[in-house]
Amino acid sequence: MTKKLLLATFFSLLVNIAFGQTQQKFTPQQMRQDIDSLVKNLLAVHPNPFYRYPKSSFFNDIDQLKAGLTTNLTKVEFYLWVETLLGHLEDGHTDLAFPSDYYDANPFVFPYNVKLSTQKPFIVLQSASTVIKSEIPAGAEIISVNNIPAQQIANDIADRNTGENRLFRADFGSSNFDFYLEALYKANGIYRVKYKDKGLVKTVAIQGLRKSELDKRHREEKTVSSINADPTYSIKLFTKDYTALIDFKSFDWDGFSKFMDTTFRQLKEKHIKHLIINLIDDGGGDSDVGDEFFQYLLDKPFTQYAKILEKNSEPLKQRLREHRKDKALSNDDKALLAKPDGSLDTVYCDKIAIRKNPWRYDGEVILLTNIKTYSSAADFAQCFKYYKRGLIIGEETGGLIKSYGDIVPVYLPNTGLELTISSKLYYNSGAGENDWHGVIPDIKATSDEALQRAFDYIDEQGK
Numbered sequence: 001m002t003k004k005l006l007l008a009t010f011f012s013l014l015v016n017i018a019f020g021q022t023q024q025k026f027t028p029q030q031m032r033q034d035i036d037s038l039v040k041n042l043l044a045v046h047p048n049p050f051y052r053y054p055k056s057s058f059f060n061d062i063d064q065l066k067a068g069l070t071t072n073l074t075k076v077e078f079y080l081w082v083e084t085l086l087g088h089l090e091d092g093h094t095d096l097a098f099p100s101d102y103y104d105a106n107p108f109v110f111p112y113n114v115k116l117s118t119q120k121p122f123i124v125l126q127s128a129s130t131v132i133k134s135e136i137p138a139g140a141e142i143i144s145v146n147n148i149p150a151q152q153i154a155n156d157i158a159d160r161n162t163g164e165n166r167l168f169r170a171d172f173g174s175s176n177f178d179f180y181l182e183a184l185y186k187a188n189g190i191y192r193v194k195y196k197d198k199g200l201v202k203t204v205a206i207q208g209l210r211k212s213e214l215d216k217r218h219r220e221e222k223t224v225s226s227i228n229a230d231p232t233y234s235i236k237l238f239t240k241d242y243t244a245l246i247d248f249k250s251f252d253w254d255g256f257s258k259f260m261d262t263t264f265r266q267l268k269e270k271h272i273k274h275l276i277i278n279l280i281d282d283g284g285g286d287s288d289v290g291d292e293f294f295q296y297l298l299d300k301p302f303t304q305y306a307k308i309l310e311k312n313s314e315p316l317k318q319r320l321r322e323h324r325k326d327k328a329l330s331n332d333d334k335a336l337l338a339k340p341d342g343s344l345d346t347v348y349c350d351k352i353a354i355r356k357n358p359w360r361y362d363g364e365v366i367l368l369t370n371i372k373t374y375s376s377a378a379d380f381a382q383c384f385k386y387y388k389r390g391l392i393i394g395e396e397t398g399g400l401i402k403s404y405g406d407i408v409p410v411y412l413p414n415t416g417l418e419l420t421i422s423s424k425l426y427y428n429s430g431a432g433e434n435d436w437h438g439v440i441p442d443i444k445a446t447s448d449e450a451l452q453r454a455f456d457y458i459d460e461q462g463k
Helices: 003-016 028-045 055-068 075-087 100-105 150-159 166-185 211-221 256-269 287-294 314-323 331-338 376-386 450-462
Strands: 112-116 123-128 141-145 190-197 200-207 233-238 243-248 274-278 305-311 344-348 364-369 391-394 402-411 418-428
Touching: 028 055, 028 075, 028 314, 028 402, 028 418, 055 075, 075 150, 075 166, 112 150, 112 166, 123 150, 141 150, 150 166, 233 256, 243 256, 243 450, 256 287, 274 450, 287 376, 314 331, 314 402, 364 376, 364 450, 376 391, 376 418, 391 450
Parallel strands: 243 274, 274 364, 364 391
Antiparallel strands: 112 123, 123 141, 141 190, 190 200, 233 243, 305 344, 305 418, 402 418
């Protein structure tokens, strides 16, 4: 991006911010200090932040940003600009945490859920909030909002999210679509939506709701987020076809062990022959959950990772100290704390032994993935593929088979924004030096088609 274009984009951003006028603002000097802190910590913690984006280009961007900071900005305004810089690095774990206090100002909310893509269709409306009467049918393609083309919106949002590819970045930004409509385009709660449905093009004016009003309606409907209406793990049995479907929303320990024993006991008792594991939209979590999951699927020693490149740094050591607060340090802890900052270690991963498990499943397994199968979920998918445990149907995963991770958090000194930085480079089993790509499915299908394609495959095999 040229300096002229970079600065033009910056000043356009300042003009278009639609909120935050009463929020605390930070001086150019304070924001430059935060940028210096970001760069210092990035260089200290990350093994190689410039693995895709040239170091010279990044520092040129930094210089232009600092030079363009001539007026006070709110935290959100500053966040949007810095996110554009971090997006260039193409590391989804190196990121600024979303400034959730944005909602303290009670902004307008666009009361619909959408799916964004940098490929056509760029915006698809998935559903309306449960507390409004929908004026746009589910599945409609959004052509524009307030005369801003859908393609521009999707790309603007992808620019302000981090990740290893733009498809993932746009899709990940879908969850904060209302935020970007206000932050980037000054919608002020009025959304003139042009859409296409069943070949017909229509336009409708949508009135946004204030965040407090939306929350109030949800409370009245008794569907506040504290109610677990969408469990992390669930199973459906299709006894007619001897098939089961396990939905995994994230790799979370909460309730996992009980669910696994109960579920795999059912699979054996019901003589299930075909198991579908759905990792679509699974953003990952704890990779140890994946290791435990494989104890129910594999019958030979395995490892999800071939090797891990680790960078030692003071922020990494500080994270360890905080985790071990009021606890005795192990010998491994003491060894880490003694390592020179900036040094690199390569750890080769031993295979994990298979223990006795009466509920181990030996039937056919089909894994479903998509662009939002990320982090530990993508690691699980690659291990599944490497050990040839079954078939993968869907989209290439957003998480790469060689990727950075194990985040170290630091806080920018003035704005207080949380910056997470990758401290390790993971090589999944089977990953080579140049394998900067996701897990490739055996059968390609969109997120909406993958499950049906799995059922079709099972039917075809039974004929």
